[in-house]
Amino acid sequence: MNVISNNKWIGQRTIRPDGADKVTGRAAFAADTNMPGMIWGKVLRSPHPHARIKSIDTSKAEALPGVKAVVSARDIVDFPVDKSVMLGIQDMRWMCRNVMAREKALFPGHPIAAVAATTEAIAAHACELIEVDYEVLPWSIEIDDAIRPDAPILHDFLTFEGKPSNIAGKLEVKKGDIEQGFREAEVVIERSFSTRPVHQGYIEPHACLVSVGADNKTTIWSSSQGQFMVRAMTAYLTGIPQSDIRAIPAEIGGGFGGKTIVYLEPLATLLAKKSGRPVKMVMTREEVMRATGPTSGSKSTVKIGAKKDGTIVAAQGTFWLQAGALPGSPIRGAVGCSFSPYDIPHVLAVGFDVLSNRSKVAAYRAPGAPIGAYAVECVLDELAEALRMDPLELRLKNAAKQGTKAAFGPVFPRIGYIETLEAAKAHPHYTAPLGKWQGRGVASGFWFNAGGESSAQVNITEDGNVVVTTGHPDVGGSRAAIANICAELLGIDYKRVSVLIGDTATIGFSNLTGGSRVLFASAIVVTQSTDKIITTLRERAAKIWEIDPEAVKWENGAAHPASPNAGQFEPLTLAELAAKAPVMGGPIGAGVQLNTEGAEGGFGTHICDVEVDPELGIVRVIRYTAVQDVGRAIHPGYVEGQIQGGVAQGIGWALNEEYIYNKSGKVDNPGFLDYRMPVCSDLPMLDTVMVEVPNPKHPQGVKGVGEVPLVPVMAAVANAIHNALGKRFYSLPMSPPVVLEGMEDPEIRQAAE
């Protein structure tokens, strides 16, 4: 490992640039901005899981005093179903039908129309006055119901194996010859699993404020994971050119993938355009739960074969993921990530994208990967048991390393998976004693990570300080890490570096905050921009000293002669050079726009202890240690924070979170009371171990860290419960009624004695 250890700011727990505003209530989130003349938008939503929209009569709503505009699907640009128009990973055919129901309402909560009025109450009342003639259709919610031969078909134009089907897609990842692999195996374990849809659970509901001028010039303030995504999708769906739309990223109150698509912005834009007034829209928590996110529910079957010595020779997985009502479940994450921590000669992973009358899924932290890892890592635990091997030893024996070809394509460069396993094995947690009804489980996980488009502008102010502008919304502290990097390169105090997130008019195109790409990509463009500035500064000093720029070095925030041969000069500081800028060549600044490459995958290994209340079926996580190869922790506090946050979400997914549907096909728990995310008293301290194997393809060694920590959690908890009870649960959540029912198993008590 070549960990850089003599840094001044990289690796320091500095104060984040947006921190003071966030602890004093001053930070402006999406719902915090108002405008003169502003009115309020509200959405009418389908009460039905599946219904043909025969007609919509908005006349009574429009006649209500105070109502300024009403829009429905006819106002949204149509993307006909026969031609795909992609924006990133989103298909505009589906986006246009998701923001507003077109031919059919496809889930309860699906937008049917939207109203803008002078008050929220009038807008809500006007929604009640809209008359919709529905032809109610049969519906399905669960995977098994949706793939039955007689299942109600959501979209006739989608076919699978030649017939109209709710299977919207299939993805296969292959390596070697799977049948040959299982012939070589001496021990084979095959199990089936299911998981429920879970919501990202950001505390800030979706919100936006949109102003449209008479010339169509549009300004959008909204909370999203990408202002450029907001601009592009709004442009596509409203017909306003991108150059006329300025999307300003508000502070974002959590996203976790759920704010990588638009819901409200196009509607508010059309309402603002029609009414000539700025329109504000804020979802209620119930709307968030009914109509946004979640991630897929799933069912999967995983089969792994090994030699008696523990060498895994074959692995096969079939993953059925719910897409919701429009195609696009994260099957890529499930099939691509599940087996990637292991060097296995024969792999076959197949994913199916399954439609049903649920809200369209959105990305959620390593989309698809946790679903796959849950199944794979549980089967590995059983395999270790069958082979009488320590579960970490089994993973070590088969661990992917430099040169391993992953089933999804690439050959791994230097990676840190083995280091995470070794660190977990050596951690005191792994050998700490356990009490009665307590158990310990381990699991690993992988996420691709991502690079992609990123832009930065770095400017030196006249007084010799620095303003950095980048284009990715900061969800978890990326501005703090960028300040550390820029200060490190320039050799100045990090407090002299301001980091801002630019809007679509002030910074170059930058892709979404997602995929654990932000710091990886931002650091590259900020580093290159800062390097250009340092070159300029050296040139300026050289000019003043009348020496060659090559003879000037930049150190500790000042230009110095590179060697005694270059001459004897007093150093010129950044402030001095900035002051001289007007007469020495003008303003100092540099920008870089790049399609960044070299984001390498991330690995983590987790240890979880649980305690089970055998009479009530309650499982509590009592100790947790997450080990992760983080590349290089630029700001360790926020790296740990990413890991801890992912673990907490995983514990919720494992134990209590789930979408519960009632008999009429509607979500029965659309709020924080009954959608049970972990509260403070549910969790122990969440220990983290940051293994630093720097990414060789990155100037600071950065790897994405945000997604990996969710991937192993559900399996780690499930394996711990098995260790405590001697019984396995094959479905999530492992909630008290489920666990108590499982306790009926007579072998359990024996096992725990």
Added chain:
Amino acid sequence: MTKLHVSTTINGEPVEFLCDPGDTMLDALRGPLGLTGSKEGCASGDCGACSITLDDRLVCSCLMLAVEAEGRDLQTIEGMASGDRLHPLQQKFLEMAALQCGICTSGMLVASDALLRKNPKPSEEEVRFWLAGNLCRCTGYDKIVRAVMETADEMREAAQ
């Protein structure tokens, strides 16, 4: 709808505002009063992002009618720092990275402050149960709990 006139004290300052009878205190804070530091995450008392104190008692401003503020004394996140001097909890949250997206932070700080006023030396368990009504989806609570306990230690030392 006839507006009601309310006279109250917010963060030590006398304030008057108009509201509808059904408006919540959170509606009034975020609307006419322009105090948007209190956040609406659920409007049902389940997330705590709108936490304020009412006559020194911690409440959710979404579960209180605005008109009930008449003659009372309210404290919001905007009143926590003294001028440009941050409250020790605010400072500690920054130093210990006890916030990520920041949407729960106002409520967490107001609730934590109420705890330390009542119990200057809380155990980890006491902190966790006191803050159980403040949802955070980013941090897993670890750094928040540590920050509150560390602030409590430092405030006790400073008081000696």
Added chain:
Amino acid sequence: MSELRYLAPHTLDEAIAAFAAAGSAARILAGGTDLLVQMRSGAVKPGLIVDIKKIAEMTAIEQTADGGFRIGAAVPGAVLSEHPRFGRAWPGVLEAVNLIGSTQVQGRASAGGNLCNGSPAGDSVPALVAAGAMVTLQGPNGRREIKVEDIPAGPGRTNLLPGEILVSFTLPPRPKGASDAYLRMIPRTEMDIAVVGVGVNLTIKDGVCTAARVGLGAVAPTVLLVEAAAKALIGSKLDDAALKAAASACSAACRPIDDKRGTIVYRTKVAGVLLKRTVAIAAARAREN
């Protein structure tokens, strides 16, 4: 969009007059932690809100002449927990009241609201039923006192007469060797609605249980007073056989539903488990008194 009025009278008579006059469109506001949620969701659209917190009797905690307690219907949980003596006499009632919602909700929510909300899962109700608490009601036709267990009529419904307001709870004096406890099952550690709640109030003399009452919540349309469970405990030394019999009585009394919070099977089993655990806590406390 009907007009909503808000009143905060200083006397009970004014409150009752306004409340009765407004009929079914009126709602009483105590802590508001249920009412405001119902208003926000559109489940309730009141025409009049009568805020009772300015009425002294509604927010008072008094020790009665005989050594019992009278608790105003609008006393918030946080205020009750700060009373110097109440929690020593009625630790079970106090822990039940203090389990209603978060710290923030405790700053507002009251036992009166919890009872009048009519939820079979209200945490304070089983403990108050076990305590043998009486409630004072006042309406256009005057005052009356009835047992707590006679208030709930079904989910969301009470036996209060039109225009009647719940004024206070009266808890009897405590004999030596008496104490109580409340336990509930929730999936998380906080912030959930009880899946099952058990209140146990008992008296122990020379090692023998001489009096007992058991309240059981969230397992039937209303909170239940489980007399068969009490009978199984009375006269016993709270030995395993007695506990088992009382637990079976609790499970037998359950008439639960399957819903998003629990299943019939689960609730029925857990009622018995919680009974045993609650008795153990109440008994340990009683032996100290």
